[in-house]
Amino acid sequence: MRVASEVGLVSPPDTSAWDGLVAASPEATVFHTSAWAKLWTEEWKGSKWEAIVVQDSSGYSGGIGMISRRRGIFRTVESMPFGTYGGPIVREGHPDPSAVRRLLMEAYAARVARRLVARSRVTWYEGTAGDFPDNLRPEESITHVLALSSDYESVAKGFSPSTRRLVRQADESALSIRVAETSEDLHAFYEIAVETVRRRGGTPKPYSLYERILKSLVPAGLARYHLVLHEGAAVAASLHLFHEGTAMSWLPVSRESSWHLRPNNYLIASLLETLCGAGYLEYNFGATPLGAAGLVRFKEGWGARPRSVLIAGRRSALHRRLRS
Structure with a gap:
């Protein structure tokens, strides 16, 4: 289904509109909130809160937030720091949420492919691998969650x-x-x-x-x-x-x-x-590194079960050459 919408980068997002989107998105986490973004822009000198958003007549219908941080002539981009959950969120009831997620991820991939973006990382809790563009392929990790x-x-x-x-x-x-x-x-x-x-x-x-x-x-x-x-x-x-x-x-x-x-x-x-x-409703034990058998046993001993976390990182060729 084709839905009339516009996608673009906002820096920073409108706080009220963004928090309205977070409140209306079932996949949103505490790491998507404006409060979490503000924490990092105040903590890190030279950092900015940015978001790629899809807008329609109702306001923000989808978005992916990120923190862009200056490191010399380069920038790093994280959705969101420190390796916490980011990724796209879509307003509940949208007629084609998958299309919005793909649109957001394509725009994010273009944003982090810029020449002076040294490193980027997006961590998407219970994400969909098929919504990543071909030039930004994720690796799968896990967390453990206990239903309460x-x-x-x-x-x-x-x-x-x-x-x-x-x-x-x-x-x-x-x-x-x-x-x-x-x-x-x-x-x-x-x-x-x-x-x-x-x-x-x-x-x-x-x-x-x-x-x-x-x-x-x-x-x-x-x-x-x-x-x-x-x-x-x-x-x-x-x-x-x-x-x-x-x-x-x-x-x-x-x-x-x-x-x-x-x-x-x-x-x-x-x-x-x-x-x-x-x-x-749920208790999330946090990231479980691959191969950490003892930690898996500890978390599953409480009745927690694994859930997928998709992570896609990128380092620019220019940054790699300068550091070699």
Whole structure:
């Protein structure tokens, strides 16, 4: 079906129109919101929020958001940072959503093929490989998602025997959990985050990013920090993001010295019970790297099941030559 529409790049998008599209798009996530985009344009000097949008008489009927960041003479383009979900979204009820997605992805591929775009990446949760253009082919990754219900006990029945055993051990370890709200709480979270990320071989994100999340996304109901305590000291923590009935584990962290207490199991079980009581529909455990058999067992032990994530990245030939 051919639908009268116009496609173009807007920089930045109209915030009200964009958030209206996000609210009306069943495939939208917290990472599609204007609040998430603003987080990065404030955190990264020289960055811009852009979107390719399809417009018709109702406004934005479809769009793909991205953060364009200056790096010397080059730019990087991510939909969206840091490898979180981006990709196209389409207003519910559109007569031909597949055509809109293909139109958006073709325009995105043209945008990131520009000579001075050094690197680009789009991460599309439950995306459709056939909607990618031929010059931007994706690779498949996975995340793990647990369906929730209002009855936590029915959800807990889906835990594996080993997961139930570890939750019982955690319950006997004199742990407690609370929301982290103050700057002192954030510093406690960050100390454990730095330890955890370095232990995994990564580079910790700057404290300023987590501070911005505390000041902007937390009051908006889009994020929440938690601390797990033992004898008054924080031994584990988490950052979760929220959107339309879905909670996502964005960064769970813990002190290695506390692992015998099972704080990670305690944190997840406590949050799942709270989320069930609050009417949440899904819990997304976050990205599962290919080949991470132990992590797969851990997530599936909670009853979570894999879902597809399509990722398409590109590096320009000019950038590769200059770096060689």
